[in-house]
Amino acid sequence: MKIFFRLLPWLILLIAGYLFIAKKFSINTSVESKHQLLVEKIEAIGKLELVKYQISDVLEHKNKTDFLPEASVLLIVKAEAVGCIDLTKITREDIRIDADTAVVNLPQPEICYVKIDHKNSRVYDTKMAFFREADLVDEAYKAAERKVAAEVKKSDILTQTKTNATNVLKPIIEGLGYKNVRLSFE
Template sequence: MRIVFRVLPWLILLVAGYFFISKKFSINTSVESKHQLLVEKIEAIGKLELVRYQISDVLEHKNKTDFLPEASVLLIVKAEAVGCIDLTKITREDIEVTADTAVVNLPQPEICYVKIDHKNSRVYDTKMAFFREAGLVDEAYKAAEKQVTAEVKKSNILTQTRTNATNVLKPLIEGLGYKNVRFTFE
């Protein structure tokens, strides 16, 4: 008990001194980043994006181990998926023109990409994660991306892409003077 009364005044004096010095002599910090960017590859892209899905996923990701308590993270994930048609696959043989009719054979619609929007996604809560929080959050985002991709593949995004291709391209070809315009998908 006597040791506490001997050490306590010194501890209080030390804490007070720290606050006095830190307020009196503020420590300025600066951050400096240097970047060396290199363009590795340039590609010509002819994909016409025709539909975009914006998706929200609420994900509770748990990590169970034998020797540590169960850790969990709750994420609100924002993602987007885009359906498109690759116009670079169209050749002369895919376009048939007669008098006032144009028949265009378009490539099959595809899912251009599915990506997580990290800027608008949020970590809502973590429990018992302690020193493994970053890894747990990373695992959760990867699981969310897999699940969103699987759900998009099951959705009607390709059907909507096909419908939107007709709606977007038909007026363009009609503007060239063709009264009858038909699209097929190969």
């Protein structure tokens, strides 16, 4: 019991010292952002999105240099590609009405965009990246975007866009009172 009373002042001093140092030298951080947004351009868009492909890619990206060890990053990339037709390209000459028949020449389908979904993509692992990790991850995402775009161009997205255009537009035109609807793509 005597030892306890001898150590008690030291224990109290030690706890008080810890609390003082923790309070005095605690790091308080605050974040402040000031934005001044400016709308630079407003465009009228007449593209009808008709099909969306959601794509996953597992990518191992390596960077080799002469004087540093090989660095690599493993990404799980989520992307989307959208096929559409640009309705602003339709002119009056592209629409022909004969009694109860409507003939519409639509523009060729196109790939509206291919983009990486950074919110759902993940950096799974990095090896030997050290101070170049950010650059390596950036290179990997760019490589993934190029590869996904190339694969989408090889896919049947444009054929699927044509099919969906017919499935969407034909009932709308029939609803206007035309019994026969013919859609073609120029």
